[in-house]
Amino acid sequence: MDTVVGCLPATVWQRHSAGNGAKGPRYYDWAWIHTGTGSHRHLLIRRNRSTGELAFYLCRSPTEVPFSELVRVAGVRWSIEECFQAAKGQVGLDHYQVRHLTSWHRHITLAMLALAFLTAHCQGVHGRTSRCRR
Incomplete structure (x- = not known):
């Protein structure tokens, strides 16, 4: 997976909040890759801005979902x-x-x-x- 992330251009990363934490909004860099043909499947990648730590989410939805909604749902995990x-x-x-x-x-x-x-x-x-x- 690190190889995939290393091949991503810097322009695909977007800064979004994964929701509010104890110290305010939790901002990370996010990217997504379309993984399915003809369906709404994505690999959502979260990168910690200070440590570079990566987290991966496989996303599938019956209809098209905006990027910001995928980030919001991933943030609900906390x-x-x-x-x-x-x-x-x-x-x-x-x-x-x-x-x-x-x-x-x-x-x-x-x-x-x-x-x-x-x-x-x-x-x-x-x-x-x-x-x-x-």
């Missing part, structure tokens, strides 16, 4: 990861020993339900969720 980290720390999402899929499914469902309850409770008590997080 909020999902934050949710899982909160569930691990607050309600024990990662504390299980199961031998059957049904047991695992019950544990995960209960943990996520508990996190949803705590989030809703904090929203009602404080008007926002930031005070309830540690």
Whole structure:
């Protein structure tokens, strides 16, 4: 993949925000390469401006999607990861020993339900969720 990125001209890279983080907008350089014939398939590439670290996303959509929308959707990943980290720390999402899929499914469902309850409770008590997080 690094070979592909090395062949890209400097003009294909665009600076976009992947969404707001704890310290404001998260700006990266983004590029995309059309990979499918007759379909809406792309390889989306994110480059960290300071470290040069690369991340790759395979994108497929039923209709044509603007580049900025692909970047926005890729940026949503952070909020999902934050949710899982909160569930691990607050309600024990990662504390299980199961031998059957049904047991695992019950544990995960209960943990996520508990996190949803705590989030809703904090929203009602404080008007926002930031005070309830540690």
